[in-house]
Amino acid sequence: MQLIRLIYSSKASAGIGYEDLLRIRTTAVAHNREQHICGVLCFGAGVFLQALEGERGEVNRLYNRIVTDPRHSDPQVMSAEPISALSFLDWSMKLVSWDEAYTPHRRELMLKLLGMTAFDPAEMTGPQAYHFLRELSVHERRITSSNPVVA
Ligand code: FAD
Numbered sequence: 281m282q283l284i285r286l287i288y289s290s291k292a293s294a295g296i297g298y299e300d301l302l303r304i305r306t307t308a309v310a311h312n313r314e315q316h317i318c319g320v321l322c323f324g325a326g327v328f329l330q331a332l333e334g335e336r337g338e339v340n341r342l343y344n345r346i347v348t349d350p351r352h353s354d355p356q357v358m359s360a361e362p363i364s365a366l367s368f369l370d371w372s373m374k375l376v377s378w379d380e381a382y383t384p385h386r387r388e389l390m391l392k393l394l395g396m397t398a399f400d401p402a403e404m405t406g407p408q409a410y411h412f413l414r415e416l417s418v419h420e421r422r423i424t425s426s427n428p429v430v431a
Pocket of ligand 1: 290303304307308309311312321328330342345346347348349350351352373
């Protein structure tokens with residue numbers, strides 16, 4: 281079995297709101313669990329940034345389905361590479377709203393740490409996108425372990 285991680289960004293369609301994000305998450309969690317796919321979906325400033333990890337064929341099939349979804353457009357693959365271990369194993373699909381993930385001060389610190397000035401996937405390299413999502417996941421794990429009710 282060959283494992284890969286695929287990271288892409290896309291633009292949310294007009295009118296996409298919190299209810300849509302929850303609907304996407306519910307479908308994603310149910311489907312990804314079945315296909316042993318895991319990852320993180322970050323939404324901010326009208327843009328999606330998603331990492332999908334799992335068996336190569338399954339990840340490709342899922343990506344090809346996701347890009348036809350009318351809830352977003354202009355998908356851009358930022359990186360797709362073989363991996364030996366899963367970075368987002370805890371989550372069938374973790375949904376993170378960038379605007380609510382941190383206080384403004386911490387958001388600024390995180391961006392600075394990663395050498396970025398704003399959450400703007402169009403300006404991120406593939407490795408930066410991965411590090412960004414990794415940092416988010418570390419933060420989310422901390423919240424979950426200190427307050428299991430949030431999980
Ligand atoms: P169905 O549920 O039968 O839907 C048929 C078509 O309608 C599909 O083209 C679907 O994209 C579209 N559709 C479904 N619901 C809506 C809606 N409420 N409004 C408008 N169009 C709709 N799915 C996963 O399984 N895993 C993921 O990780 C995942 N990540 C996603 C990330 C983003 C940014 C987006 C926008 C969608 C994501 N999805 C994910 C959803 C995915 O695109 C499919 O809708 C889902 O997998 C169900 O596929 P289906 O073929 O069973 O379609």
